[in-house]
Amino acid sequence: xxxxxxxxxxxxxFVFLLVATVSTFAEPLPVEGNSWLKKMVLAAHKTDYxxxxxxxxxxxxxxxxxxxxxxxxxxxxxxxxxxxxxxEIIRKNGQVWCYLxxxxxxxxxxxxxxxxxxxxxEQLSLLAExxxxxxGEEIRVAGFQAHSIIFQPRDKMRYAHKxxxxxxxxLLLKAVVLDEHSHVIEQYVFTQLKIGGDIDRKWxxxxxxxxxxxxxxxxxxxxxxxxxxxxxxxxxxxPAGFKKITxxxxxxxxxxGLVAHLVYSDGLAGISVFIEKLRDKTAVKAGFYSxxxxxxxxxxxxxxxxxxxGEVPAHTVMQVAESVxxxxxx
Amino acid sequence: MKQKISILMDGELTxxxxxxxxxxxxxxxxxRKDWQDFHLIGDALRQPDFVHKDISAAIFERLKNEPxxxxxxxxxxxxxxxxxxxAVASIMAIAFxxxxxxxxxxxxxxxxxxxxxxxxxxxxxxxxEQINDYLLAHQEFSPSTDMRGASSYIRTVSYRQNGAxx
Numbered sequence: 001x002x003x004x005x006x007x008x009x010x011x012x013x014f015v016f017l018l019v020a021t022v023s024t025f026a027e028p029l030p031v032e033g034n035s036w037l038k039k040m041v042l043a044a045h046k047t048d049y050x051x052x053x054x055x056x057x058x059x060x061x062x063x064x065x066x067x068x069x070x071x072x073x074x075x076x077x078x079x080x081x082x083x084x085x086x087x088e089i090i091r092k093n094g095q096v097w098c099y100l101x102x103x104x105x106x107x108x109x110x111x112x113x114x115x116x117x118x119x120x121x122e123q124l125s126l127l128a129e130x131x132x133x134x135x136g137e138e139i140r141v142a143g144f145q146a147h148s149i150i151f152q153p154r155d156k157m158r159y160a161h162k163x164x165x166x167x168x169x170x171l172l173l174k175a176v177v178l179d180e181h182s183h184v185i186e187q188y189v190f191t192q193l194k195i196g197g198d199i200d201r202k203w204x205x206x207x208x209x210x211x212x213x214x215x216x217x218x219x220x221x222x223x224x225x226x227x228x229x230x231x232x233x234x235x236x237x238x239p240a241g242f243k244k245i246t247x248x249x250x251x252x253x254x255x256x257g258l259v260a261h262l263v264y265s266d267g268l269a270g271i272s273v274f275i276e277k278l279r280d281k282t283a284v285k286a287g288f289y290s291x292x293x294x295x296x297x298x299x300x301x302x303x304x305x306x307x308x309x310g311e312v313p314a315h316t317v318m319q320v321a322e323s324v325x326x327x328x329x330x
Numbered sequence: 331m332k333q334k335i336s337i338l339m340d341g342e343l344t345x346x347x348x349x350x351x352x353x354x355x356x357x358x359x360x361x362r363k364d365w366q367d368f369h370l371i372g373d374a375l376r377q378p379d380f381v382h383k384d385i386s387a388a389i390f391e392r393l394k395n396e397p398x399x400x401x402x403x404x405x406x407x408x409x410x411x412x413x414x415x416x417a418v419a420s421i422m423a424i425a426f427x428x429x430x431x432x433x434x435x436x437x438x439x440x441x442x443x444x445x446x447x448x449x450x451x452x453x454x455x456x457x458x459e460q461i462n463d464y465l466l467a468h469q470e471f472s473p474s475t476d477m478r479g480a481s482s483y484i485r486t487v488s489y490r491q492n493g494a495x496x
Contacts, residue, residue: 044479053481055481062484066479066480068479068480075479079484089480091480123473172478175477188478188481246471252464265472268473269474270468270473270474287341291465293485296461296464296465309465311472
């Protein structure tokens with residue numbers, strides 16, 4: 001099995017090299033695509049907007065409202081589900097709160113939060129290595145003129161993406177993820193959107209979101225907090241085109257132990273590897289979970305629980321999960 | 331051996347054990363038959379529209395016993411000819427189906443295992459209690475969050491709405 005995997009890998013590497021070589025000659029550098037991407041990332045962080053969008057994956061459809069404000073220093077954002085039970089996410093730079101039952105819980109807090117990650121040059125070169133970027137049609141989305149970009153993967157380790165950005169600001173209006181048979185896996189599209197102008201800041205205030213009867217639970221000091229670290233865990237057969245972006249140690253809600261979190265990216269899709277010492281093995285169900293473009297795979301690795309999360313096909317997640325080993329010294 | 335195969339299909343064997351057992355299945359036709367039978371039972375229990383069954387052996391047996399008729403065609407007996415044609419068509423169809431099932435069987439075993447593992451997921455299967463935490467933590471660093479901000483958290487929000495993992 002392992003041999004087959006290696007053979008498959010070297011085969012993929014060969015095909016990848018071939019494609020890379022051919023494409024180097026075949027097309028000019030996708031400068032235009034890159035500049036659109038930069039524009040989109042910048043717009044996502046710096047634009048004030050408020051609108052309603054539809055998210056669909058398989059038979060599942062959901063409507064949500066989003067408000068985003070950038071005051072020149074801080075980014076404030078609120079995502080609110082409009083269907084079914086109340087669901088809410090509040091984000092302030094690197095801090096994320098989510099509404100759970102009757103209280104807001106701090107879900108993530110990055111120390112020395114990257115308030116403005118933007119698109120790094122190496123990320124752009126990764127993207128060019130793994131995807132063929134080409135401009136698509138110009139079309140109207142949610143009442144705005146939009147410019148579309150297609151990201152076609154160079155191998156089967158990742159999905160194809162198509163994005164529609166507003167022509168003036170570059171704000172993402174619609175995004176579709178497609179599998180290798182060009183079937184839509186998930187899509188996201190604004191149905192109503194207000195860009196810039198007078199957006200009520202109350203929409204994104206934490207207190208307002210939390211409501212009156214809410215116990216504030218922000219001070220649970222260690223919750224969700226992460227810091228850079230080196231755990232010694234390695235992914236030996238990392239799928240071609242992915243690079244390690246960062247590694248942090250974090251505490252998660254309902255879990256007292258530390259969790260090592262390794263992050264990989266191919267420029268467009270991310271893979272997270274979580275490893276934690278397990279206290280109660282009976283509470284754990286190893287297995288596979290899939291939601292739209294996201295695949296989650298959990299399994300036991302000696303005394304540890306390994307969980308791989310990624311916006312990539314199931315076999316890519318499996319390849320990562322099967323090749324995680326401890327390579328450090330303690 | 332049967333028990334081991336059953337455990338393998340539940341996805342509870344370690345990687346080393348899996349490799350060992352798959353080797354055995356490849357070498358022993360009996361084990362291979364058990365493997366196929368278990369899958370058939372599993373398929374039948376899940377009550378799908380179609381149940382995969384390897385019928386090629388039975389068809390080849392029947393074909394062997396079929397007499398080969400070399401007599402010239404009798405124009406008067408056009409009805410019999412019609413039936414003969416439809417019989418041939420049916421046999422062709424069955425042969426094609428069995429060929430299809432043979433094709434399916436030739437998928438390498440390790441791929442079948444991977445497939446079996448992947449197919450076990452259900453929309454609401456909780457990997458464990460903390461799946462939403464993992465999704466939240468993942469979004470924090472995911473490039474998609476850079477592109478569309480908090481709306482990429484929709485995958486975690488909608489997950490909770492399904493009530494899974496609670």
